[in-house]
Amino acid sequence: MNRIVERIRNSEFLTFSEVLRLKVAIVTLFQTIFILLTIPISSINQFTVDIDVFIPLALALLIVLTILFTIVNFNRFAMHTSIITIIILTLYYTSTTNHFYGYIMFFVTLTVVIFYQDIVTYLLYGGATAGYGIWYIIDKGGSIIGTNSINADVSMQTYIIILAGFYVVFLIQFLISDNIYEKMNNEWVRMNKILGRYQDFSQRHLMEMLEEHDETPLYRDNKFQQTIGELCIFINEFFEEDAAKITEVVEYYFFLHGQEIEEIVGNKNASVTARRYALQLEKYLLDRRSELTSILFDFATLFKPSDAYEENRYNYNLDELLHDRIDKLLSLAILYRYLKTEVTQFDKWGNIKDTLTHEQITELFLSKEFREFISYEQVNFYLDNEDLFREHL
Amino acid sequence: MRQINEQYKYKQLEIYKESLELRHIKTKTLVVNVLNVVFAVVVAFFLFRLDVESRTIFGVSFMFLMLLLINVGLYALADDLYNNLKLAMYVTTIGEYIIATTLIILFQTPSIFTSLFLAYAITSIYQENKVMLISNFSLFISGFLLALSFDQIFSIPGNTAIQNMFIIIFLLLFVMLLTLSSYILIKRKSFFYNHLAQIKESEVRNMDLLMEIEHIRTKQKLNSESYYKALERFSSELSKKIGIENVFARKIQLLRDLKKTNIGDLLEKYPEYTIEQINEIKNMELAVNTKMRNIGIKASKTKDIEVSRKEIFSESQFKSFKHTTDDTYVKIIAFVVFYVMLKTDKPYLKEMDEDQIKDMLQYSEYFYLIDRDVIDVYLNNNEVFDTVVSDLLKEEWNYEPHR
Numbered sequence: 001m002n003r004i005v006e007r008i009r010n011s012e013f014l015t016f017s018e019v020l021r022l023k024v025a026i027v028t029l030f031q032t033i034f035i036l037l038t039i040p041i042s043s044i045n046q047f048t049v050d051i052d053v054f055i056p057l058a059l060a061l062l063i064v065l066t067i068l069f070t071i072v073n074f075n076r077f078a079m080h081t082s083i084i085t086i087i088i089l090t091l092y093y094t095s096t097t098n099h100f101y102g103y104i105m106f107f108v109t110l111t112v113v114i115f116y117q118d119i120v121t122y123l124l125y126g127g128a129t130a131g132y133g134i135w136y137i138i139d140k141g142g143s144i145i146g147t148n149s150i151n152a153d154v155s156m157q158t159y160i161i162i163l164a165g166f167y168v169v170f171l172i173q174f175l176i177s178d179n180i181y182e183k184m185n186n187e188w189v190r191m192n193k194i195l196g197r198y199q200d201f202s203q204r205h206l207m208e209m210l211e212e213h214d215e216t217p218l219y220r221d222n223k224f225q226q227t228i229g230e231l232c233i234f235i236n237e238f239f240e241e242d243a244a245k246i247t248e249v250v251e252y253y254f255f256l257h258g259q260e261i262e263e264i265v266g267n268k269n270a271s272v273t274a275r276r277y278a279l280q281l282e283k284y285l286l287d288r289r290s291e292l293t294s295i296l297f298d299f300a301t302l303f304k305p306s307d308a309y310e311e312n313r314y315n316y317n318l319d320e321l322l323h324d325r326i327d328k329l330l331s332l333a334i335l336y337r338y339l340k341t342e343v344t345q346f347d348k349w350g351n352i353k354d355t356l357t358h359e360q361i362t363e364l365f366l367s368k369e370f371r372e373f374i375s376y377e378q379v380n381f382y383l384d385n386e387d388l389f390r391e392h393l
Numbered sequence: 394m395r396q397i398n399e400q401y402k403y404k405q406l407e408i409y410k411e412s413l414e415l416r417h418i419k420t421k422t423l424v425v426n427v428l429n430v431v432f433a434v435v436v437a438f439f440l441f442r443l444d445v446e447s448r449t450i451f452g453v454s455f456m457f458l459m460l461l462l463i464n465v466g467l468y469a470l471a472d473d474l475y476n477n478l479k480l481a482m483y484v485t486t487i488g489e490y491i492i493a494t495t496l497i498i499l500f501q502t503p504s505i506f507t508s509l510f511l512a513y514a515i516t517s518i519y520q521e522n523k524v525m526l527i528s529n530f531s532l533f534i535s536g537f538l539l540a541l542s543f544d545q546i547f548s549i550p551g552n553t554a555i556q557n558m559f560i561i562i563f564l565l566l567f568v569m570l571l572t573l574s575s576y577i578l579i580k581r582k583s584f585f586y587n588h589l590a591q592i593k594e595s596e597v598r599n600m601d602l603l604m605e606i607e608h609i610r611t612k613q614k615l616n617s618e619s620y621y622k623a624l625e626r627f628s629s630e631l632s633k634k635i636g637i638e639n640v641f642a643r644k645i646q647l648l649r650d651l652k653k654t655n656i657g658d659l660l661e662k663y664p665e666y667t668i669e670q671i672n673e674i675k676n677m678e679l680a681v682n683t684k685m686r687n688i689g690i691k692a693s694k695t696k697d698i699e700v701s702r703k704e705i706f707s708e709s710q711f712k713s714f715k716h717t718t719d720d721t722y723v724k725i726i727a728f729v730v731f732y733v734m735l736k737t738d739k740p741y742l743k744e745m746d747e748d749q750i751k752d753m754l755q756y757s758e759y760f761y762l763i764d765r766d767v768i769d770v771y772l773n774n775n776e777v778f779d780t781v782v783s784d785l786l787k788e789e790w791n792y793e794p795h796r
Contacts, residue, residue, distance in 0.1 A: 003765075011577050012584040013761035016708050017717055019581065026577075030570050041559060073717060099556065100503050100547060101563040107510050108567050115574040117581070146502035147548040150443055158504040161435060162511050169514040172424060176518065177582070180417050182705060184585045189700045189710055191592045197694040198599045205606045206740060212610075218737065227786040231729040231778060232722075235770045239721060249722040253730075280719045284727040286734075291712040292727060295762065296734055300742040301598035302401060304605070309405035312676075314593040316688045321676050326644055331677050331685065333627050337620055338689030345693070356693065364696060373692050385631060392627040 020075040020116075027082045027112050028066055034089055034108070035059045041093075055092050059085055079116055083125050086112045090129065094136050100144050106133035106163055110170065119174050130167035134160050196289065199297050203289040204352055219257045219286045225250075252277055257287045319375035332378050336361060337393040358390045401757035403594040410590045411475055418478045418519075419468075425485060425518050426464050432511070433457035436496070449499065453492065460488040479521070486516045486524050490531040497539055501546045509536055517575060520582050529572045536564055600690050601683070602741060609740050615686055617652070617679035621645050644674070652680040715764040724764040731763075732771070736782045747779040 007014065007022050014022065038056045062085040069078035090109045094102035106129060113126045141156045149155045210217055218224050229250045236246040256264075256278060264270055264278040284292040307313070312321055318331045339361050345354035356364070364370055365379050374382075382389060433454065440450045467481040468474075489512035496505050509532055516528045539546060540561055547557050608614060628641030647663055651674070654662070659671055666674070676684045704710060708717070714727035738744045745753075754760060755772060763771075771778060 008573070008577060008580075010580075010761070012580040012587060013758055015711055015713070015717075019577070023574075023577065026570075026573055030566060033566060037559070037562065100549060101556075101560050103503075103507075104560070104563045104567055107507070108563075108570065111567070111570055111574060115570075115578070117578065144503060144549055146504065146546065147550060148501045148545060149504070150500070154439055154443055155502055155504040158439065158502075159507070162504070162507045165432070165511050166514045169428060169511070169518070172428070173514075173518045173520075176420065176424060177520065180420075181582075181585050184413075184589050185705050186700055188585075188589050188592055189704050190698055191589075191596060192710055193698050193700070194691065194694055195592065195596055195599055198596070198603050198690070201694075202599070202603045202606045202741070205603075205610045209610045209740065218734075223786050224733065224737075227733055227782055228726070228729050230781050230785060231733070232725050234774075234777060234781065235725045235729065235767060236722070238770050239766070246722050246725065249720075250726060253726050277720070277723070280716075280723045281726070283716070283719075284714070284723070284730055286730065292714075292731060292734075295712055295714075295731065295759075296739075297599060297602060297741070298595055299735070299759065300739075301595060301602055302403070303742065304598060304601060306403075306405070306594075306598055306601065309408045313405065313597065314409070316691055318688065321684070322673060324670070324673075326640060327674060327677065329631075330624060330628070330641060330644065330648075333624055334620060334677060334679070334685050335689060335692060337623055338685070339693055341619075342615070342689060342693075344690065364692065367696070369695055369698070370692070372695070373688060385634070388627060388630050388634065392630055393623050 017073070017075055020079060021070050023115055024066060024070050024075060024078045024082055027086070027115065028063055030108075030112075031059075031063060031082065031085050031089065034086075034105075035063070038089075038092065055088075059089060059092075062088070079118075079121070083109075083113055083116070083121065087125065087129060090132075094140075103133075103136075103144055103159065106130070106136075107166060110167060114170050114174075117174075117177075119178055122171065122174055126167060126170075130163060133163045137163070196294065199294050200289045201352060202297055203293055204346070204350070207287070208351060217257075217287065219254060225254050228253075249277060249281075253281050253284070256281055257285055316373055317375075318373060319378065328375075328378060329381060332374060332382060333389070333393055335373070336382070336389050339364070340393060358386075362386070396756065397758060398752070398756035401753055401759075403591065403598070405594050406587070406590045409593060410586045413586055413589060415475045415478070418475070418482070421518050421520075422464060422468060422478055422481055425515060426461060428515050428518075429457060429460060429485075429489075432515075445499075453495065456488065456492050456495070460485055460492075463488075479523075482516075482519050482521060482524050483527060486519070486527045487531065489516055490528075490535055494535045494539070497535075497546065498543070501543055503547050503549065506536075506539065506546050513571065520575075520579055522579055525572075525575045525579055529568065529575065532571070533568050536568065537561070540564065596691075597687065600687050603690065604683075604686070606741050615679060618649075620679050621649055624648075647671075647674060648678050651675055651678040651682075713762040715762065715767075721764075721766075724767055728763050728767050728771070732778065733782060733786065736786070747775060751775045 004022070004025060007018075008026075011019055011022060035056055038052075038059075062081055066078045066081045066085065069075070069081060086109045090102075090105040093099065093105045109129045110126055113122050113129065116122075137156055137159045141159055142152065144159075145152050145155045207217075229247060232246050232250050233243045236243060252274070259278075261278050261282045265275050267275070270278075283290055286293065315321055318328060318335065322328050322331055339356045340358065341355060343352055343355055345352075345356060347353040362382075365374065365382055370379075436457075437450060437454055440453065463484050464481045467477040467484075470477050490509070493508040493512040496508055499505075513528055513532050516524055544557065547560050624645050625642065628645065629639055632639040632641070643663075647659070647666070650659060650662065651671075656668065656671065660666070660668060663671070675682055679685055714731060715724050719727075732750065735745050735750050736747075751772065754763070754768065760768060
């Protein structure tokens with residue numbers, strides 16, 4: 001339970017699938033309570049005994065199915081079964097008249113669907129629930145009109161408008177958040193790729209440094225390998241007694257350094273296990289820019305001194321950073337010279353040796369993505385004076 | 394309960410997240426106000442249909458109008474818009490519940506009672522922590538106080554006391570579910586803001602790190618003087634070509650002076666520039682400032698970056714040591730290699746001592762990159778890890794820590 005509470009508190013750090021699992025767990029917990037409530041409520045309902053027994057049992061089975069899906073990591077299926085369960089529960093509670101809590105169940109169901117934050121799911125299940133809710137009011141709404149009601153029609157319409165309003169307002173909320181988060185995530189993914197390129201270069205510098213000094217890489221060192229092996233066996237002991245298998249995987253991990261993973265994965269003669277582990281371990285190799293080396297670089301940046309935040313810290317657009325025309329021209333010239341003279345590219349052997357040519361820079365300046373750095377006006381100036389840029393910078 | 398230690402976060406994040414959020418708060422404020430106007434019209438329509446006294450209609454409409462005016466007023470105050478809009482959110486949230494409660498007390502029917510849910514739905518558009526607190530608390534308190542003090546609200550022909558009790562239980566469960574769900578949804582919103590802010594800062598720092606590693610390898614730094622000389626040649630030819638006096642030379646000299654001269658002397662030497670202009674020109678200075686260098690690095694690496702739709706919310710984009718598709722052995726190896734790398738001296742990061750590593754792994758976001766079972770083994774047995782590294786990796790290498 002502590003673990004669930006901690007996961008809820010720190011849910012902003014969890015991955016998408018972990019959050020989905022957490023949501024399913026919470027929904028399942030609430031569903032269990034609602035199913036348990038069917039037992040005392042059955043005394044109020046006018047169902048036959050078999051329905052009073054059969055429906056809660058069927059719902060309990062659906063709960064078990066949801067839990068099974070989460071155990072085997074089929075979280076999307078678990079999400080669907082949990083929504084179906086709550087819809088059936090709502091149908092059960094609204095099958096008899098005169099129960100205001102049946103009407104509340106429509107809001108509960110919509111809240112569950114909203115909780116999963118999936119627009120298609122909301123349109124389908126949420127739409128069906130809201131539609132059924134409206135039909136329920138039209139059909140049986142008369143039985144839940146309050147004794148204080150001045151006008152029964154107005155009361156019915158109020159029920160319908162509030163339920164439909166609830167659905168529409170959350171639909172609007174979905175559309176707004178979907179739009180915002182999609183844009184933010186799009187930018188994040190793009191930046192993640194650019195970050196990968198910086199780290200490709202950082203990693204390559206480190207590898208070239210080793211070659212230039214004729215040093216053995218750490219992952220080829222026996223003591224390093226032995227330390228990794230011992231620690232892996234130590235952790236593994238908490239999960240299983242046999243150390244042979246993990247020792248083999250650790251050896252295989254070091255073997256993979258210097259190998260072309262694509263070749264191993266594509267090799268039909270290699271065993272399925274070897275190919276599977278090659279694919280999984282590729283992310284953590286030390287001889288290339290991998291997820292592990294990227295995390296190490298990111299980790300290192302936490303310890304480096306850095307300037308305080310100012311408004312333009314993440315702005316790279318010369319047109320926005322500078323307002324004077326002369327400054328804009330000079331900065332464009334500096335950028336051109338940087339690209340033309342500084343070594344910023346890999347050569348054909350993958351070493352950091354190349355600069356960009358004038359033609360490549362022109363192509364970059366004209367490209368759509370370069371509007372992040374320079375304006376059309378600056379590009380036009382560049383095109384008008386291309387010869388001066390080429391000769392003097 | 395574990396808490397993230399602030400020192401293990403980039404300190405620049407919070408201010409940037411605020412500016413990111415401000416863009417979206419504006420849209421949300423607008424949408425909430427439009428919805429309020431729509432509902433004000435609907436409420437007024439029903440009040441007319443019920444032939445309610447005009448004093449009541451005026452009172453309810455006045456409340457909606459006040460909410461709108463407060464929002465417009467706070468939106469119009471340009472100074473500190475972020476906090477103004479936050480205040481507008483809180484006022485609107487409380488206002489929604491006051492209006493809903495007023496309507497419930499006026500009519501005391503079960504149908505109007507559900508207007509509390511609608512108030513909740515409207516305020517949920519903000520997706521903000523304090524709004525969520527206010528909204529959940531208001532829903533809970535107003536719902537239950539009304540249910541207890543005005544039990545005739547739920548009076549339905551043929552209803553029993555037990556059924557009324559079930560209504561309260563259902564409401565309680567519903568509010569709890571809403572609270573939990575909104576809490577997690579707001580946390581997820583932070584996830585997106587956090588990630589974007591973090592990667593922006595990470596980009597700047599990774600560029601610095603790249604330059605640091607390049608410098609370690611090549612022992613070379615950007616030659617600012619060669620740039621200024623090239624700029625002089627270029628600007629002189631440009632001036633000739635367009636037939637004007639060389640207006641660039643003095644600015645290039647200013648760029649050189651920016652390296653060594655303090656701002657007071659600069660203002661004296663270049664009286665034609667204000668302090669703001671000089672600060673702006675600093676962006677182009679190459680010997681001390683890194684802005685132009687960073688623009689150059691970024692510009693040289695952004696070619697052919699494409700993002701496909703399926704990548705946008707794909708889990709594979711997130712780096713971690715606990716991918717769901719990985720076997721437990723792989724998760725163990727990934728963590729162990731990471732840990733041992735932290736204990737090893739690298740050109741770009743000195744080795745870290747055990748206490749520092751444990752503290753960081755426990756109280757930073759890196760905790761969440763590691764499989765929970767694996768990190769628990771480490772945190773409970775870190776002395777063993779330290780001993781294994783000292784015995785196997787360091788002692789036999791005649792290990793001498795770099796300090």
